[in-house]
Amino acid sequence: MSRYNLTLLTDLYELTMMQGYYENNTNETVVFDVFYRNNPSGGAYAIAAGLDQIIDYIKNLRFEAEDIEYLRSTGIFQESFLAYLADFSFSGDIYAIPEGTVVFPKEPLLKVIAPIMEAQLVETAILNIINHQSLIATKASRVVYAAGGGVMEFGLRRAQGPDAGTYGARAAVIAGCVGTSNVLAGKLFNIPIKGTHAHSWIMSFKTELEAFRNYARLYPDNCLLLVDTYDTLKSGVPHAIQVFTEMKEAGLPKPSVYGIRLDSGDLAYLSKKARKMLDAAGFTDAVISASSDLDEYLIESLRSQGAQITSWGVGTNLITSKDCPAFGGVYKLAAVQGPDGKFIPKIKVSENIEKVTDPGNKTIFRIYDKETGKIRGDLIALADETYDSQQSLIIFDPIATWKRTYLEGGSYTIRELLVPIFMGGQCVYTSPCVMDIQTYCQKELNTLWDESRRLANPQTVYVDLSRPLWELKNQLLDNIHNFKDKK
Amino acid sequence: MSRYNLTLLTDLYELTMMQGYYENNTNETVVFDVFYRNNPSGGAYAIAAGLDQIIDYIKNLRFEAEDIEYLRSTGIFQESFLAYLADFSFSGDIYAIPEGTVVFPKEPLLKVIAPIMEAQLVETAILNIINHQSLIATKASRVVYAAGGGVMEFGLRRAQGPDAGTYGARAAVIAGCVGTSNVLAGKLFNIPIKGTHAHSWIMSFKTELEAFRNYARLYPDNCLLLVDTYDTLKSGVPHAIQVFTEMKEAGLPKPSVYGIRLDSGDLAYLSKKARKMLDAAGFTDAVISASSDLDEYLIESLRSQGAQITSWGVGTNLITSKDCPAFGGVYKLAAVQGPDGKFIPKIKVSENIEKVTDPGNKTIFRIYDKETGKIRGDLIALADETYDSQQSLIIFDPIATWKRTYLEGGSYTIRELLVPIFMGGQCVYTSPCVMDIQTYCQKELNTLWDESRRLANPQTVYVDLSRPLWELKNQLLDNIHNFKDKK
Incomplete structure (x- = not known):
């Protein structure tokens, strides 16, 4: 579809930070997660949407001569950085949950793994698109x-x-x-x-x-x-x-x-x-x-x-989603690649326990009841974890850890929700047509128990952390507190 | 600005009605008013905005070959009508209140005078643009x-x-x-x-x-x-x-x-x-x-x-104007041109007295206190009325008609708010730049009394009907009731 170029559809601070990284010669690969904290309209779920427009946006990321000219006119940017922008293209990886999927709070709906300058630039447009379409x-x-x-x-x-x-x-x-x-x-x-x-x-x-x-x-x-x-x-x-x-x-x-x-x-x-x-x-x-x-x-x-x-x-x-006209998707740094190629997990702490982020390069596993096909719960996990549904599994609430669910081997099925969309800057995903997404979405909604679909007081769906992720998160929080205590 | 073509940004029924008029060979010139009924967020006013994008939209109205091809593929439209669309351009007049102006409920913010097929096509996009920007x-x-x-x-x-x-x-x-x-x-x-x-x-x-x-x-x-x-x-x-x-x-x-x-x-x-x-x-x-x-x-x-x-x-x-994410602008038929070139006023009745429309080809006069420059009230009038601020004027509430305001000649100033934007399909208006509109808007806001700007329980600004318009409206309502009584 023909469209005006959205490369400048970004907050100014993305560009000033990019210039900062450029001037500092720091451009490590980082992991950013898109997630949201509360379901819209008091419901128990959301529907992921907007990925196809994000793909279109990333594919067309390119600073045209008139964009560079405009940026120059602001007096904020150096010529060397503008020359860098003129050659800019996205070289990173993007993983996402396919459109039409039922999703829950705190889950990474989309994950960007890219040099920080690139990952920063795309924040605003990705949030704008995913927030709008998922809301509606x-x-x-x-x-x-x-x-x-x-x-x-x-x-x-x-x-x-x-x-x-x-x-x-x-x-x-x-x-x-x-x-x-x-x-x-x-x-x-x-x-x-x-x-x-x-x-x-x-x-x-x-x-x-x-x-x-x-x-x-x-x-x-x-x-x-x-x-x-x-x-x-x-x-x-x-x-x-x-x-x-x-x-x-x-x-x-x-x-x-x-x-x-x-x-x-x-x-x-x-x-x-x-x-x-x-x-x-x-x-x-x-x-x-x-x-x-x-x-x-x-x-x-x-x-x-x-x-x-x-x-x-x-x-x-x-x-307009009148009773709740904004979907609060955010974009948070989860990891920075070290010199050895390994990801160093990052955590953002907050007075508000709900706002503490989940660190590391992550994925999501969805666990279904084998007999009914309904969702038992989701597991946010580190990207390299694997699960075998023939093995028994205990999942637990990440805050009230005594709340446990025992899943007997063979009684459940499991699937990973995030799929590769871009690898090394190349799109590796083909969006289904909208009517096929509609059919898929109908199936997705049927994986919710009726109690989670109703309008009034719907039942919350469990989103737990895997044991390795939970341990990592607690260890990072301990480190911060020890550090503070020592100060 | 380069933009995808918005000609198809319309509700399907505009096109099916257009085809209806085309097939019936009826294409009289009509008057449609854009107005809204309630101020957003419980305020006492709104700010008109979006006109520049409406101008852009009207100037670029044109069904491209691929649009025609798409419409053909729906199976809804006849070849003769598609041929008409392929040659379509807007030939009518548009009047509007300039952007940045303070406006009030029931006032025509924009008026389209055009053959009904054209006037119908542009309804949806005009409302979409004006509703969004005026809201924000x-x-x-x-x-x-x-x-x-x-x-x-x-x-x-x-x-x-x-x-x-x-x-x-x-x-x-x-x-x-x-x-x-x-x-x-x-x-x-x-x-x-x-x-x-x-x-x-x-x-x-x-x-x-x-x-x-x-x-x-x-x-x-x-x-x-x-x-x-x-x-x-x-x-x-x-x-x-x-x-x-x-x-x-x-x-x-x-x-x-x-x-x-x-x-x-x-x-x-x-x-x-x-x-x-x-x-x-x-x-x-x-x-x-x-x-x-x-x-x-x-x-x-x-x-x-x-x-x-x-x-x-x-x-x-x-x-998102979160507490009130939609501006309820509507587009209502106000008059139809008769064979003699005169406009025959039209009224839409409703059980709800607030929803009865104001008939005829209209304009708006704003009356200011000469000393303070503050707004005394607005007068919705027929387009051919004239006022002389040296003459005394009594304005009255159109529903509670005993509520009257006496304006002594020389104590007030008056100006017409609607200005010509398109005449015979040609744009005759140049939008100021945004920063100039901001300056104008600041002056406009200063014409409101402080009591009408405050957030809590602001004072309503009077919007009255001129005596000729009020008499016309009552006469039409009487005709309808007499007709109903006789049935």
Whole structure:
């Protein structure tokens, strides 16, 4: 896809630090982890998304002449460093969890192993992309869960700019939306586009009936009529029934999709009344779709009230993740390569125990119950650890260490979540198409126990540290405290 | 700026309705208004922003061969209509309120007068752009108000995608931020870029002192040191003072900016302690900047506690407008041109009195107190009305009509807010540069009474209807009710 160059989509401090490393002649290889600390919207999980755009960004990293010229104009950068930038390309390794995967707090969703100057430059854009798309995918999965399917993404006009509407639509479809109103997203990502018509269509004709007839004549095979412009039950629904009857009497083939859209009023009441009217007229398979400031909670409430809605157009609340509009992904230094090629683990301490980072070059193992296929827990481990699911395994909570889970050999399966994306600067991964990611994501969501998917008070999924990682972390913390005590 | 083509950045229904009008051979000229109903974040105003990007979008409206090919592939569109699209360009008029202007609910921020097919196509992108940038400009103005200045936009990594970070930075600077960390925004919009260094800079050196010394050596004229990596008061601030002392002793020229950045902990307590330590060492002009999940309420609270912070790095809460992440701008049909060239006003009724639209081809007059320059109220009027500020004027609340304001001739000034942007498809407007819009916006904010700027329970600004518009609206409502009664 053609796109303006995103190389300068970075915080200024990445560039000033890069220049610092350049001037100091220090460019050791380091490991940075992307992870987040809290699930959005009070849920028990998130959906990883955005990797394909990160790949695109890394592949196209290149300072154009006009970028160099701009940087020169700021007066902050030396010519020698600008010459370095003019030749810059990414030479490192990137590992990531594939898009559509269910993920949990503290797990490295993406890992950069690269000379520090390169690793630093890419921080901001990687976070921007992963934070946005994972946020919207997670929100969309909640809305789709509440609706039981049939959710259309309709939020472009309220999204935070063109990209938010377009990549947001992509993320929404990954997480299970059946389509989007955004035509550009449809073109760029080959995802289904959906829509009906607006109130202005009705208002531009002399009568509602004339507007409906015209729409039905033009779109006889996909005919959803918006019924709330004047009076839903007294005017909209009767006129829609009249038009469906006329189509039938004219001997037209049965439409693939036909029915009504409610966009205001008491959706529970109106949908039940409309259902009865449609059924009484013989249109038992007419769809009732609704749109009107919907979110997962309102949809859950409407369904529990017996609303007769099977198709949901969700806009603002989904495309902005309104109740939680930011995904708190961070990018933290985990290790620095020593002269002998070995990684020296690094830890960032904090007064807040939750903010102490996990040191070292790591990976993630996911453990499934063999019988049900559901997730038993995740194990953040050092990258060189291996596990054999025929062996018994005890995993334990990294803080409340007496909380243990015993996994009998043969009763579980295990898989590593991080896969290589770039090796030595070369992309070694091909993203699946969005609809294949959607299928994969559906399978991923099915690996969650129902108790972890529900909207209210979902059950936390265990994310433990492997014994070697836990020991390393404690040893580093001990060293820091001993050092402080000695001072 | 080079950008992917946004012509397909539209809801599918705009295109299906366009095809409907095309097939029906109906393409009357219509008037659509963009307006919003509620101020974001419980404030009393909003800041209009995004017009320059809308101009760019309209100028570049053009269906490329690959767009047509994509639309053909959906099976929804006829060849004759696709041929029409291939030749499409915008031929209408657009009026808008200039960027940086203070605006209020129900006022047309932008007005499209164009053949209905064209007016319909541009709805979604116009709303997307205006909704996003006005939202962020409004939020930023609140943060800047709370801080009393010195706010830097630092949110790129948490923004909802690349555009949200980049256009959001632009909107933030319009509303008074002194700069952004986003280098791409700096280049595209010629706005100041700002930044210091990250914790990873400190961690990549053996000691904090060594990291500070290196940074100071590289950036002696702009030297803000991040002091919270290990221990703010026991390690960070003393090391910073040591480095500033060394710089002074080495006879370096006094830096333009130097000081410390706090990024965690109790900012009120730490800033007061740090201020004392810096002052005691003779660095009374050292800046104390802070960043850590700030928003307008936290900043107001910190200042009321006497926090010694004069520079604020604000990220997530500003760039996503976290407490209110969507600006509810809508696009409503207001009039249709009749065969005689006159506009026939259109009204959209609703059970909800607030949702009844204002009919006709309209404009807005802003009335200022002549002595103070503060806003007395706005008057939404029909486009052909004129006012003479030497004449006395009575304005009245459109719902509670007994609420009247008498304006004596000569005691007020009046200006029209909507200005022509496109006439007959040609752009007739040149956007000021962003820093000039910032200056203008500052003047605009000063036209608000203090009571309307405060964060808690701000005073609503009057937006009234002119008498001719009010009479037209009531007449149309009467017609509808008479029609309903007769049925």
